[in-house]
Amino acid sequence: MRKTTTMAGDADAYGVIILVEGLSDLYALETLARRRGRDLDAEGVRVLAMKGATNIGHFLDHYGPRGLRARLAGLYDAAEEGCIRRGLERAGLGPGSQVEMEELGFFRCSADLEDELIRALGTDEVERIIEEEGELRSFRTLQRQPAQRGRSTHDQLHRFLGSRSGRKHRYGHLLANAVDLNRAPPSLDRVLAHAAGVR
Incomplete structure (x- = not known):
């Protein structure tokens, strides 16, 4: 399993970057993808652990529309929804509701x-x-x-x-x-x- 938690400058090598809060999310997501018969590397999908939802601004600055303009998705805990929403708004992605966040590709766990x-x-x-x-x-x-x-x-x-x-x-x-x-x-x-x- 890949364990990247830093913001590498190789976004061009990936079609989609999925931002998750921590390594447990990363491991679970990659494990489920493998069990579904998915090869994320081959598909051009990279999962990045942010070491906490409060770091989303840094990742969006780097990978978002004002940075490398990667195609983004994400997974977050229910308690962090406000933090994720504010980060997306500051990055110029501007969702207002959970439905709009899902349309952007950011999905909430029921609790975590x-x-x-x-x-x-x-x-x-x-x-x-x-x-x-x-x-x-x-x-x-x-x-x-x-x-x-x-x-x-x-x-x-x-x-x-x-x-x-x-x-x-x-x-x-x-x-x-x-x-x-x-x-x-x-x-x-x-x-x-x-x-x-x-x-």
Whole structure:
């Protein structure tokens, strides 16, 4: 999997650039594309992790209409919609609603990537994957913490996936690799479909 997180100057080599918030999104998107039989490199599609939604302005300055004029798409968390919208507006792309953002190729996860993948797989399957990775005891320990008692298993899993550095990245790939393709998160499939349609 490609791990590029910086703004390289080779946009001409790619037909479409998909901007995502972090490496977990990048790994999940590339994993799902591969499972769909897509070769993003061959298609001229590049996925870039921005290291946070607040960095979108820098990426749009570089790749957007005032920079390299690449064809753009994106995936973002629901909580970051305002940040993404403001970045697109400042770059001269100017969407006003979520529908208009989707027309530009920017798609919102229902909460975030992890939330969508847990919903798609179901909590039992996510726990099975965690057990395969040798981390079920750590998850059980988290479940016993006072702040986690009384929360749903879904919410506990969501907290667990984000509770250690690097865990999100690893499970982004693992969960995307395990999800039934008929139940894959719609936002991931839609941004991949958009990228294919604007090449």
